Amino acid sequence: MSELVDSEEIEVLLKKLPEWEHEGKEIFRIIEFDEFMDGIDFVDGVAEIAEEDGHHPDIDIRWCTITVRLTSHEAGGLTDIDFEMAKKIDNLTD
Amino acid sequence: MSELVDSEEIEVLLKKLPEWEHEGKEIFRIIEFDEFMDGIDFVDGVAEIAEEDGHHPDIDIRWCTITVRLTSHEAGGLTDIDFEMAKKIDNLTD
Numbered sequence: 001m002s003e004l005v006d007s008e009e010i011e012v013l014l015k016k017l018p019e020w021e022h023e024g025k026e027i028f029r030i031i032e033f034d035e036f037m038d039g040i041d042f043v044d045g046v047a048e049i050a051e052e053d054g055h056h057p058d059i060d061i062r063w064c065t066i067t068v069r070l071t072s073h074e075a076g077g078l079t080d081i082d083f084e085m086a087k088k089i090d091n092l093t094d
Numbered sequence: 095m096s097e098l099v100d101s102e103e104i105e106v107l108l109k110k111l112p113e114w115e116h117e118g119k120e121i122f123r124i125i126e127f128d129e130f131m132d133g134i135d136f137v138d139g140v141a142e143i144a145e146e147d148g149h150h151p152d153i154d155i156r157w158c159t160i161t162v163r164l165t166s167h168e169a170g171g172l173t174d175i176d177f178e179m180a181k182k183i184d185n186l187t188d
Binding site: 037044 | 130131134137138141144145150152153154155156157
């Protein structure tokens, strides 16, 4: 199990992930797409990464707006795994 | 634009949709799948129906648990369109 990342480290890690925000035990990113199906394609991409890594973010679909939330439930907060996955998710939208 | 369904009619319509619950201006269904990717396949099916009908439910993905919420934003509440879509969504899981 990965270790929890402390709040100072979170701020450092988030500087490399400008699209993500920190809230409590989570980081989240809100992405707006022009088309509903583009958002769904993105969700499918996130799901593929999630399944490969055995780490499943919460995902909210609100028409063309998708919110992805990451935390490590087993660890009770944010771990390196969350920040690595955030980077992979960002790569989907590059 | 479809007309709002009144609360009496909502109860009648929901009798045919036992998996759905009524909350305020929405009806919602929570579905648990055995596998994460089964839930994602279901979301893809809902998205296809949504896009075909031009009516997009809110969808929350929490690992294997998917919540679908239906309302008619333009009408400011529930219309026939929501109950028709609920039925179509149920057909995905039959």
